[in-house]
Amino acid sequence: MPEHTDDGPIGPVDASLVPRYGGESTFARLPRLDQVSHADVALLGVPFDSGVSYRPGARFGPGHIRQSSRLLRPFDPALRAEPFAEQQVVDAGDVVCNPFDIKAAIEAIDLAASDLLGRGTKVVALGGDHTIALAMLRALARRHGPVAVLHFDAHLDTWETYFGEPYTHGTPFRRAAEEGLLDERRCAHVGIRGPLYSSLDLQQDEQLGFQVFTADDVEGRGAADVARGVRARLGDGPVYVSIDIDVLDPAHAPGTGTPEVGGLSSRELLVILRGLAGMEIVGADVVEVSPSYDHAEITGIAAANVAYTLLSLLALNSRPDSGG
Numbered sequence: 001m002p003e004h005t006d007d008g009p010i011g012p013v014d015a016s017l018v019p020r021y022g023g024e025s026t027f028a029r030l031p032r033l034d035q036v037s038h039a040d041v042a043l044l045g046v047p048f049d050s051g052v053s054y055r056p057g058a059r060f061g062p063g064h065i066r067q068s069s070r071l072l073r074p075f076d077p078a079l080r081a082e083p084f085a086e087q088q089v090v091d092a093g094d095v096v097c098n099p100f101d102i103k104a105a106i107e108a109i110d111l112a113a114s115d116l117l118g119r120g121t122k123v124v125a126l127g128g129d130h131t132i133a134l135a136m137l138r139a140l141a142r143r144h145g146p147v148a149v150l151h152f153d154a155h156l157d158t159w160e161t162y163f164g165e166p167y168t169h170g171t172p173f174r175r176a177a178e179e180g181l182l183d184e185r186r187c188a189h190v191g192i193r194g195p196l197y198s199s200l201d202l203q204q205d206e207q208l209g210f211q212v213f214t215a216d217d218v219e220g221r222g223a224a225d226v227a228r229g230v231r232a233r234l235g236d237g238p239v240y241v242s243i244d245i246d247v248l249d250p251a252h253a254p255g256t257g258t259p260e261v262g263g264l265s266s267r268e269l270l271v272i273l274r275g276l277a278g279m280e281i282v283g284a285d286v287v288e289v290s291p292s293y294d295h296a297e298i299t300g301i302a303a304a305n306v307a308y309t310l311l312s313l314l315a316l317n318s319r320p321d322s323g324g
């Protein structure tokens with residue numbers, strides 16, 4: 001087990017000494033929050049899926065992503081980063097979310113994230129359905145003011161209500177805009193595709209401040225160029241990165257609740273994420289992993305590597321010369 005040390009960050013359990021398929025299932029076999037004196041970044045499990053409109057099961061996402069993260073290694077060659085050595089990363093366990101009271105669950109998530117932020121710890125939330133992004137944005141906007149949102153998803157998630165209900169996984173970014181949590185000059189969706197309810201969906205989405213990079217844009221322009229477009233849209237200042245795993249094609253992420261054909265490959269998503277190097281990421285989530293629809297951990301492994309790439313980006317920002 002990792003122990004407190006003054007010699008720098010406590011990393012994952014060494015897979016060359018302890019088999020990686022055994023032992024406690026923290027993210028990447030990292031220490032728990034209670035095993036360190038200070039954490040720079042925490043993975044926060046959010047087992048909540050009472051906001052879904054179709055297939056359930058994302059409440060089991062955090063455990064599945066942790067299990068699927070056992071093969072991650074300490075050095076990220078694509079970003080030339082050591083995400084677990086350059087900063088103290090921990091697993092902060094799971095938020096206790098009331099499955100029968102969505103508002104109360106959002107408040108509990110906000111509180112847990114705010115508590116970590118107050119201790120100087122950045123939060124990468126592992127969902128859970130996309131409702132949880134609203135809670136994260138409330139916590140972040142309280143500290144930073146309105147933030148840019150970079151949203152990877154097949155879906156806009158700026159719809160008005162479902163069954164008259166305002167807090168669902170299809171509505172978090174409309175609620176966030178209404179609450180003044182977003183810097184509406186600096187928001188974007190990436191990976192949008194699939195049937196909508198009406199052409200008004202896109203018009204209203206634009207009015208809320210989002211620029212759309214579709215899945216077809218990724219195919220046509222290429223992932224690296226879409227990353228350049230995103231950087232141009234978001235500019236400087238705090239960014240929240242929200243990653244619905246259904247941005248990936250169902251072939252790359254079958255284990256999700258509202259799958260849409262024609263999505264990104266996991267490689268394309270990773271290329272776009274790496275293209276964000278140097279942007280001021282203040283928080284992030286990886287959501288909508290629903291393990292009972294997964295096969296061979298395809299979706300879980302994708303989500304684990306996406307989270308790992310976010311940690312690498314945060315490691316780059318933590319370097320003394322990064323200005324971040």
Ligand SMILES: N=C(N)NCCCC(=O)O
Nearest residue numbers: 053130155169170258288
């Ligand atoms: N956030 C996700 N994954 N999906 C939203 C889809 C909402 C709908 O059923 O129209």
Ligand SMILES: [Zn+2]
Nearest residue numbers: 154155244246
């Ligand atoms: Zn989605």
Ligand SMILES: [Zn+2]
Nearest residue numbers: 130153157244
């Ligand atoms: Zn979504």
